[in-house]
Amino acid sequence: MTDSNIDYEGSMTISEDLMEAAGIDHFEKILVSNMANGERFETYAIPGERGKGTITLNGATAHLGKRGDRITIMVFSMVEMSHVKEHRPRIVLLNEKNEIIDRRGC
Numbered sequence: 001m002t003d004s005n006i007d008y009e010g011s012m013t014i015s016e017d018l019m020e021a022a023g024i025d026h027f028e029k030i031l032v033s034n035m036a037n038g039e040r041f042e043t044y045a046i047p048g049e050r051g052k053g054t055i056t057l058n059g060a061t062a063h064l065g066k067r068g069d070r071i072t073i074m075v076f077s078m079v080e081m082s083h084v085k086e087h088r089p090r091i092v093l094l095n096e097k098n099e100i101i102d103r104r105g106c
Helices: 015-021 060-062 079-084
Strands: 003-005 012-014 029-034 040-048 056-058 070-073 093-096 098-106
Touching: 003 060, 012 015, 015 093, 040 056, 040 060, 040 098, 060 070, 070 093
Parallel strands: 003 056, 012 040
Antiparallel strands: 012 056, 029 040, 029 070, 093 098
16 A cells, blocks of 8 residues: 545545556445455545556545555456356556556456
8 A cells, every 4th residue: 555545535546557457447346455454344446646556545444554554455246157167357466666567367
């Protein structure tokens, strides 16, 4: 995470280019797990400035993490049973500067 902002009504700000790489839509519901403290929570994604590597907790969720925490952001989709075996999740891994270092299933 790059920051937290308690003075906002809610959500998680994610750089728009990272959202696109991971297939996260604007205002899509996300599940977040914080590897630093074990917190797990739901919120929604809002786009941040492209290319900045921003991942910011806003509002009440700002209490659930701090700058430098490593997190996992998850989104889910419904898949027809006939396509389950063909489905491949999209995984985007970032380094400590929130630069993409690996992509799978993209």
